[in-house]
Amino acid sequence: MRNKRPHSEEAAQTCFWPIRITSKLPDTMVHFTTEEKAAVASLWAKVNVEVVGGESLARLLIVYPWTQRFFDSFGNLYSESAIMGNPKVKAHGRKVLNSFGNAIEHMDDLKGTFADLSELHCDKLHVDPENFRLLGNMILIVLATHFSKEFTPQMQASWQKLTNAVANALAHKYH
């Protein structure tokens, strides 16, 4: 298809010219291979969402204390043991990880799946998307402590790709 572009700014303003899209929009979607999907699903089936979710959020708040800024209403966050034992942290961690479960079922359309949550985190919660990356890394480390040798470099790579993609999907609607 030939693209008839006006040859100058002046021409563009003075003549009608048909606009043809000759090049595809860049493909920004993440593609997961069959193997990656299988690896993620196989581990997910064994994940205790409450435990892993709670621990991941707790580690985020412990390792990066500035992230506590979003959780003023959570009560006692004054020590590692307080955070690890905090029921609100556990409950919220479980909620967040359940959302990951949703991601795993829709790995081919993460941006669509997280569109509403993205708007929420931007417009209502005002969360810097960097926090999504940090939390994703916490999830991986907790998975490593739970699954040890089973959490091979290849397994980590598949999960790393997922957490990165979820972080990007959650940031997608930010403005």
Next chain:
Amino acid sequence: MSLTRAERTIIVSMWSKISTQADLIGTETLERLFSCYPQAKTYFPHFDLHTGSAQLRAHGSRVVAAVGDAVKSIDNVTSALSKLSELHAYVLRVDPVNFKFLSHCLLVTLASHFPADFTADVHAAWDKFLSIVSGVLTEKYR
């Protein structure tokens, strides 16, 4: 950012466990780095990066030994890693983002090898320590 006395104790104690499997941990860290962050491979076009490669093992050992040097001089990491800092600034010029990737992969390796020991406090101390090490290695960049 500096380490508290409690953090130093945690780091040194964890290191004594790491040092028993230092080479293995170093190699696995690099394997994880290259699997998860393929862009890191651009700094090693001259290496065979397949699992089990002698070069990968040698380099993994070297990386973890440097971490060990930092632990042994935990009160003065800047001085301990001075030469390495110059090497990275003037010769290697690895983009700073890769230090975060490498640190993360080392933490995942530790979590995988020492699940019971790698508590949240230990995790926090080591994350901070590696962040300091990364800072020292990039402080002469510009």
